[in-house]
Amino acid sequence: MKINLSKVASSAILATMLGGIVAPANAANWLMLQGTEPEGSAPRAKVWGFIQPEYTKTDGTKIKAGPWKGEDMILNQMRPDLKSSEGFNMLRARLGVRGTGMPLDSNVNYFLLAEFGNNGITRGDGGSAKVTDASVTLNHLKDFARFRVGTFKTPGSEEGLQAIHVFDYINFTGATNGLLLERFFKYDGSGTFVSPNAGPNTASDSGQVNKPTGPVGAFRDTGIQVFNSFNLSGWDTSYAYMVGNGNGITRGDNDGEMETYAYLSTEKVFGGKGPRRQGFKLFAWNQEGKRNLTLEKGNAVASDDEEKQFDRKRSGYGFTFKKGNYRAAFEAIKADGMIFNGTDGGAVAGTKSKLPAGAAGKFTTNGDVGGDGQLNASFNMEPIGKADGMYLHVGYAITPKLEVDFRYDEYNRMTDVAAKERKFETNTLGVQYFFNKKSRLIINYEQREAEAPNLPADHNANKILDSVDDRLSAQILVIF
Amino acid sequence: MKRSIVALIATCLSLGMMLTSFNAQAAKKSFADKKVVLQISDPNPFKQTLVLNVANNLIKHYGPDQVDVEIVAFGPGLRLLFAENSNKGRVNSLVSNGVRFSACKNTIKNMAKKLGSDPELNQHAVKVDAGVVRIIDLVKQGYTLVKP
Incomplete structure (x- = not known):
């Protein structure tokens, strides 16, 4: 499945303009909610934010096989520190200001948001706070197009684009986490490649653990977006086309290659307004760009390292539904290139491997930091490869204060290479208790399964994946 | 007869003007x-x-x-x-x-x-x-x- 929405979006934009359908939709959507302010009634500066303390627990099962047998399984550890399988974390604490600099002029508005929590945004390269959003929207041609410039959420997957403080669950789905929440790396990590049954064969060329070079992408980029929303025969229809650096947050461009994002959605609004309005929405999106990556070529020879440029494509489509007490959502995601491929042997990056019997000295290469024949587990990127995933969510509000949710999600990594293919399935049962409209308790139980579908059940890869535990999470969310 | 018609028209016009004035000054006439x-x-x-x-x-x-x-x-x-x-x-x-x-x-x-x-x-x-x-x-x- 290849969805090239760039052309579709361009055609739709043109058709919309030429068609003279210029009445702006009154109802809001993510593009409008995050990129614009209500006309004539926006404050000069509205201070807002939210905090999300959480508790997470897994059984802490150790890796069952391979060079890192007995070590912590990365998927069983608490994010972002990965040092414990149980504990509390101040996941998100965000503070923002938005409004119109000059309230008399609704044609210009801004959005500023910073993260103070403990997560992949703030832990990426030190520092305890990061600006995640800083953008200005120009609405002078609002009957046709609005322009947003700066750093902000890219028009794309519903799970990434939606306001996180109305997210019904605590953790992202496997596909969103693996394919869309981008980690940026300098190396591919193949210097510590683990052959499926034989253990590591060499050390990282860099002599260091291959880890992200900074904050996660956070579904954001820096660039310019043209977008708008129209009432098309009773459907709130939106488009967006963005050009950005393709480097997430807190980075400038590094390669002169621009990332492109195209997005279309149309929603039959049943009622309400804001982020929890009721409606049936269809959406589709496409993202294309290039990434530089240094290939270690699976050996310890630094001199043959080679930096190359690779395509990175993502696309998806789906729907959301909310009416009365019922909620549902579905999204299918496809990925081509720059596939995030986890860590060596399922270990936490930086963990030293066991020294296989009779292999002493085998690993004492220039990459063996410790000099003791052991290897440090690294993150891996597959520059050429495919992956896909999907999720289906249903929810029911038993009372205005109590909602139950269920989500099935699937993430298939490296689907084009049989030996490397990994399949992750998660069933999430969730409960949300609303203390009031802006405060709630969320409890999730995730039943998690993972396998290498094309390898024997007793293969080390499957033994390692069998180490993945179920996960219990609880979170308090307060918006102010 | 002619005087009556003129008077009627004048009355209508006056009423019309009064109504217009009433609308404009609704607050005063509420x-x-x-x-x-x-x-x-x-x-x-x-x-x-x-x-x-x-x-x-x-x-x-x-x-x-x-x-x-x-x-x-x-x-x-x-x-x-x-x-x-x-x-x-x-x-x-x-x-x-x-x-x-x-x-x-x-x-x-x-x-x-x-x-x-x-x-x-x-x-x-x-x-x-x-x-x-x-x-x-x-x-x-x-x-x-x-x-x-």
């Missing part, structure tokens, strides 16, 4: 039991919602024929009467229930200096010389001033 003037002059957008809520509640409680409501906007509160204000749907709905909206000319003039041109106002907004003077006049006529 027969409603309750008369309320609502002031909106605050920059806080929440006050826009609040003043519209209050007007709506008055109409709902007393009925459109039993209460005379005028909302006078001046200062930063004039944004409520901007043509593209996000509450324009509610403003139009209240107008259909007899609520009147007055826009201060002094504020318009000051805003025009900052904007470079007059702000485009809601078509139902009636310009008055000065918002505060309009309120004083209405209070003199027996209106109760409420500033939500």
Whole structure:
């Protein structure tokens, strides 16, 4: 499945303009909610934010096989520190200001948001706070197009684009986490490649653990977006086309290659307004760009390292539904290139491997930091490869204060290479208790399964994946 | 006979003029039991919602024929009467229930200096010389001033 929405979006934009359908939709959507302010009634500066303390627990099962047998399984550890399988974390604490600099002029508005929590945004390269959003929207041609410039959420997957403080669950789905929440790396990590049954064969060329070079992408980029929303025969229809650096947050461009994002959605609004309005929405999106990556070529020879440029494509489509007490959502995601491929042997990056019997000295290469024949587990990127995933969510509000949710999600990594293919399935049962409209308790139980579908059940890869535990999470969310 | 016809026409014309005058000066001629003037002059957008809520509640409680409501906007509160204000749907709905909206000319003039041109106002907004003077006049006529 290849969805090239760039052309579709361009055609739709043109058709919309030429068609003279210029009445702006009154109802809001993510593009409008995050990129614009209500006309004539926006404050000069509205201070807002939210905090999300959480508790997470897994059984802490150790890796069952391979060079890192007995070590912590990365998927069983608490994010972002990965040092414990149980504990509390101040996941998100965000503070923002938005409004119109000059309230008399609704044609210009801004959005500023910073993260103070403990997560992949703030832990990426030190520092305890990061600006995640800083953008200005120009609405002078609002009957046709609005322009947003700066750093902000890219028009794309519903799970990434939606306001996180109305997210019904605590953790992202496997596909969103693996394919869309981008980690940026300098190396591919193949210097510590683990052959499926034989253990590591060499050390990282860099002599260091291959880890992200900074904050996660956070579904954001820096660039310019043209977008708008129209009432098309009773459907709130939106488009967006963005050009950005393709480097997430807190980075400038590094390669002169621009990332492109195209997005279309149309929603039959049943009622309400804001982020929890009721409606049936269809959406589709496409993202294309290039990434530089240094290939270690699976050996310890630094001199043959080679930096190359690779395509990175993502696309998806789906729907959301909310009416009365019922909620549902579905999204299918496809990925081509720059596939995030986890860590060596399922270990936490930086963990030293066991020294296989009779292999002493085998690993004492220039990459063996410790000099003791052991290897440090690294993150891996597959520059050429495919992956896909999907999720289906249903929810029911038993009372205005109590909602139950269920989500099935699937993430298939490296689907084009049989030996490397990994399949992750998660069933999430969730409960949300609303203390009031802006405060709630969320409890999730995730039943998690993972396998290498094309390898024997007793293969080390499957033994390692069998180490993945179920996960219990609880979170308090307060918006102010 | 001719005199009678002329008299009839004159009477009709006079009645017409009186009716026109009545509409223009509705506040002065109101027969409603309750008369309320609502002031909106605050920059806080929440006050826009609040003043519209209050007007709506008055109409709902007393009925459109039993209460005379005028909302006078001046200062930063004039944004409520901007043509593209996000509450324009509610403003139009209240107008259909007899609520009147007055826009201060002094504020318009000051805003025009900052904007470079007059702000485009809601078509139902009636310009008055000065918002505060309009309120004083209405209070003199027996209106109760409420500033939500």
